[in-house]
Amino acid sequence: MRIGILGGGQLGRMLAIAGHPLGMNFRVMDPAERCPCTSLAEHIAADYRDDAALDRFAHGLDVVTYEFENVPIEAVTRLATRVPVWPPPEALAVGQDRLREKTLFRDLGIATTRFAPASSLDELVAAVASIGTPCVVKTRRMGYDGKGQAVLPENADSNAIARVWRELAGDSRGSSNPLTTTADLIVEEFVPFDAEASVIAVRSRAGEVRAYPLVRNEHRSGILRHSRAPFHGWSGSAEIGAAGGIADRATESVADILERLSYVGVLAVEFFVHAGRLIANEIAPRVHNTGHWTIEGSACGQFENHLRAIGALPLGATAMRFPGASASMVNLVGGWPDPARILEEPTAHLHLYGKSPRPGRKVGHVTVVAGHAQIDRATRRVQDLADASWA
Amino acid sequence: MRIGILGGGQLGRMLAIAGHPLGMNFRVMDPAERCPCTSLAEHIAADYRDDAALDRFAHGLDVVTYEFENVPIEAVTRLATRVPVWPPPEALAVGQDRLREKTLFRDLGIATTRFAPASSLDELVAAVASIGTPCVVKTRRMGYDGKGQAVLPENADSNAIARVWRELAGDSRGSSNPLTTTADLIVEEFVPFDAEASVIAVRSRAGEVRAYPLVRNEHRSGILRHSRAPFHGWSGSAEIGAAGGIADRATESVADILERLSYVGVLAVEFFVHAGRLIANEIAPRVHNTGHWTIEGSACGQFENHLRAIGALPLGATAMRFPGASASMVNLVGGWPDPARILEEPTAHLHLYGKSPRPGRKVGHVTVVAGHAQIDRATRRVQDLADASWA
Numbered sequence: 001m002r003i004g005i006l007g008g009g010q011l012g013r014m015l016a017i018a019g020h021p022l023g024m025n026f027r028v029m030d031p032a033e034r035c036p037c038t039s040l041a042e043h044i045a046a047d048y049r050d051d052a053a054l055d056r057f058a059h060g061l062d063v064v065t066y067e068f069e070n071v072p073i074e075a076v077t078r079l080a081t082r083v084p085v086w087p088p089p090e091a092l093a094v095g096q097d098r099l100r101e102k103t104l105f106r107d108l109g110i111a112t113t114r115f116a117p118a119s120s121l122d123e124l125v126a127a128v129a130s131i132g133t134p135c136v137v138k139t140r141r142m143g144y145d146g147k148g149q150a151v152l153p154e155n156a157d158s159n160a161i162a163r164v165w166r167e168l169a170g171d172s173r174g175s176s177n178p179l180t181t182t183a184d185l186i187v188e189e190f191v192p193f194d195a196e197a198s199v200i201a202v203r204s205r206a207g208e209v210r211a212y213p214l215v216r217n218e219h220r221s222g223i224l225r226h227s228r229a230p231f232h233g234w235s236g237s238a239e240i241g242a243a244g245g246i247a248d249r250a251t252e253s254v255a256d257i258l259e260r261l262s263y264v265g266v267l268a269v270e271f272f273v274h275a276g277r278l279i280a281n282e283i284a285p286r287v288h289n290t291g292h293w294t295i296e297g298s299a300c301g302q303f304e305n306h307l308r309a310i311g312a313l314p315l316g317a318t319a320m321r322f323p324g325a326s327a328s329m330v331n332l333v334g335g336w337p338d339p340a341r342i343l344e345e346p347t348a349h350l351h352l353y354g355k356s357p358r359p360g361r362k363v364g365h366v367t368v369v370a371g372h373a374q375i376d377r378a379t380r381r382v383q384d385l386a387d388a389s390w391a
Numbered sequence: 392m393r394i395g396i397l398g399g400g401q402l403g404r405m406l407a408i409a410g411h412p413l414g415m416n417f418r419v420m421d422p423a424e425r426c427p428c429t430s431l432a433e434h435i436a437a438d439y440r441d442d443a444a445l446d447r448f449a450h451g452l453d454v455v456t457y458e459f460e461n462v463p464i465e466a467v468t469r470l471a472t473r474v475p476v477w478p479p480p481e482a483l484a485v486g487q488d489r490l491r492e493k494t495l496f497r498d499l500g501i502a503t504t505r506f507a508p509a510s511s512l513d514e515l516v517a518a519v520a521s522i523g524t525p526c527v528v529k530t531r532r533m534g535y536d537g538k539g540q541a542v543l544p545e546n547a548d549s550n551a552i553a554r555v556w557r558e559l560a561g562d563s564r565g566s567s568n569p570l571t572t573t574a575d576l577i578v579e580e581f582v583p584f585d586a587e588a589s590v591i592a593v594r595s596r597a598g599e600v601r602a603y604p605l606v607r608n609e610h611r612s613g614i615l616r617h618s619r620a621p622f623h624g625w626s627g628s629a630e631i632g633a634a635g636g637i638a639d640r641a642t643e644s645v646a647d648i649l650e651r652l653s654y655v656g657v658l659a660v661e662f663f664v665h666a667g668r669l670i671a672n673e674i675a676p677r678v679h680n681t682g683h684w685t686i687e688g689s690a691c692g693q694f695e696n697h698l699r700a701i702g703a704l705p706l707g708a709t710a711m712r713f714p715g716a717s718a719s720m721v722n723l724v725g726g727w728p729d730p731a732r733i734l735e736e737p738t739a740h741l742h743l744y745g746k747s748p749r750p751g752r753k754v755g756h757v758t759v760v761a762g763h764a765q766i767d768r769a770t771r772r773v774q775d776l777a778d779a780s781w782a
Binding site: 021026351 | 404408411412413414416417430431432433690699704705707708712713716730731734735737738740743744755760
């Protein structure tokens with residue numbers, strides 16, 4: 001089977017690594033001359049808006065998927081006339097727009113933050129008044145890793161609102177006159193939270209849904225630092241009661257979203273956890289950083305399950321690899337420690353993405369799989385090494 | 392790290408799949424225009440005796456290894472002057488020659504069959520007389536999958552011996568006059584056996600040795616059909632007592648061989664099991680078909696451990712993936728069943744090698760990992776599918 005992937009980053013790379021054993025071959029399209037997929041796939045280096053390149057890319061493929069959600073909808077729509085594209089372009093459109101995302105949560109009865117859209121400075125002032133402060137103002141599109149958003153503190157005045165408008169509307173449109181600029185923003189209630197969580201699930205072409213255990217996540221400077229499954233409290237943070245209950249609710253929510261979108265492939269949903277309640281924050285219509293632990297932590301990882309789903313194969317098992325297992329994933333950001341130091345930890349699995357070090361860039365990750373009793377010590381050891389090279 | 396592999400078959404392919412996550416890149420040399428490694432590595436398509444191609448291959452590599460033991464010694468020796476080659480060329484020379492192999496076993500006090508070399512028809516007659524019948528006559532070199540060998544039954548007469556001489560000496564030298572032909576043959580005692588076993592072990596550049604659990608193997612038409620770890624009796628065959636004891640002896644034997652050869656990388660040793668005793672049969676100085684189950688069955692598979700060893704990284708854990716786990720590997724030979732049928736078995740992991748179907752050709756394998764109580768049923772299901780497509 002010949003699989004096309006829009007985007008040639010680390011997610012595409014891990015798809016290719018998972019797919020070769022299934023007898024799959026890969027072609028990626030990525031504007032960069034070299035990318036993490038280059039040594040594992042045929043690579044068409046072209047812009048996603050280059051129609052001729054898209055046609056060359058599509059030629060002879062059995063199915064197309066994408067590995068990041070900011071790929072232009074027009075590219076996906078064009079490809080979909082020639083070859084099946086999974087997940088469906090509609091899911092990509094929802095995932096690219098925070099307003100549609102939040103509206104989908106609300107329509108499905110999934111608890112989310114209160115929100116209001118704003119396309120002008122006047123609308124922003126009105127939206128802030130309706131949601132109240134503190135609140136978070138975000139661009140509807142193209143935000144990632146904490147970019148394209150700003151917090152308005154309690155009792156923020158009109159100057160503060162205008163400042164945020166200039167900052168984000170400028171981000172969004174490149175214009176400099178705040179009074180005539182229009183921009184697609186969304187104002188969201190500021191949610192204090194005890195923990196962050198995510199659920200990774202997969203839906204097959206036949207409509208079967210399987211979810212991995214709920215994941216607990218921790219960010220640093222807006223970048224994912226650490227994920228752990230199954231979700232439960234860990235030392236140094238407040239214990240979250242009723243973890244089993246929220247895991248069930250997360251699984252129900254992701255199943256509802258998958259059904260509504262007639263989804264095929266892996267989807268991630270991110271939540272805040274506050275006072276034992278889940279508050280849906282966003283979806284990612286693709287394999288997800290908070291699911292990397294599934295490669296070793298479950299019998300069939302998210303990358304293989306995504307490929308099984310889009311390739312019309314039966315889904316794989318999503319339970320933890322063995323009863324009593326825990327898994328943690330530690331991101332390597334900006335640089336990486338000596339691989340020999342990491343691999344001295346007997347439960348550690350190293351993943352480097354073939355990228356050069358650069359501050360703030362995800363260059364690899366380490367997964368630790370161990371029994372509940374051992375996971376803390378092993379994770380701390382890897383975390384100490386990762387922190388020392390964080391840039 | 393840039394790794395060169397002599398041979399671009401499925402073993403090289405699985406090395407590349409295991410090594411990319413460690414940040415390694417691969418270059419293979421294989422005479423075929425396309426090979427299973429083509430989509431995962433830079434591929435130099437040239438004969439192993441092409442010195443200019445060997446020099447191009449070596450350029451810029453950090454370390455060279457090989458994935459089949461019939462690569463010419465001259466190629467390895469030439470490469471070793473330019474770049475470290477692991478396992479050491481000496482191990483390759485021993486692995487290529489049944490007489491040196493058996494002599495090594497004997498020198499280390501490892502039980503093996505009685506044997507005698509023969510280079511002419513006269514010597515063959517004398518060797519058969521000294522070993523007795525029934526016995527097995529083999530070419531010293533280039534035998535694999537049951538080729539290059541013949542059995543002399545009890546009381547075989549001189550005509551039968553001459554017939555075997557013509558067959559094997561012809562194989563070995565291409566000459567047609569049996570009286571003037573010379574050939575490198577070995578006569579081995581015929582060993583009745585209750586089971587076949589193998590042990591896969593790895594030695595690091597620092598001299599650390601780790602062995603995987605002992606494997607039980609079953610062949611069909613001279614081709615490996617099925618491996619299972621840890622070694623124990625299974626239904627339909629005679630139970631082998633004292634499996635724990637023979638596992639310990641196998642581990643000691645492989646450790647002695649690794650030390651003697653100053654070995655670095657993964658080595659396999661194959662044994663016959665007769666009346667509760669191990670009888671060493673041959674070594675393979677490389678990753679091995681009977682170790683494929685380690686990819687999912689242990690925390691660090693043979694392919695990753697081979698790369699860790701030759702790349703001067705700490706060795707990974709070789710125990711079963713979780714307490715109470717068993718693993719079986721079923722070879723796909725000549726063709727493969729519908730992948731969807733295989734993946735319906737929730738404990739199955741599919742590996743296709745990107746090769747076209749051809750009778751007798753290994754084109755993939757399936758690994759099942761499950762608790763002792765579930766492994767039989769799951770293995771049978773996969774075995775039934777594999778048998779139906781065996782060609």
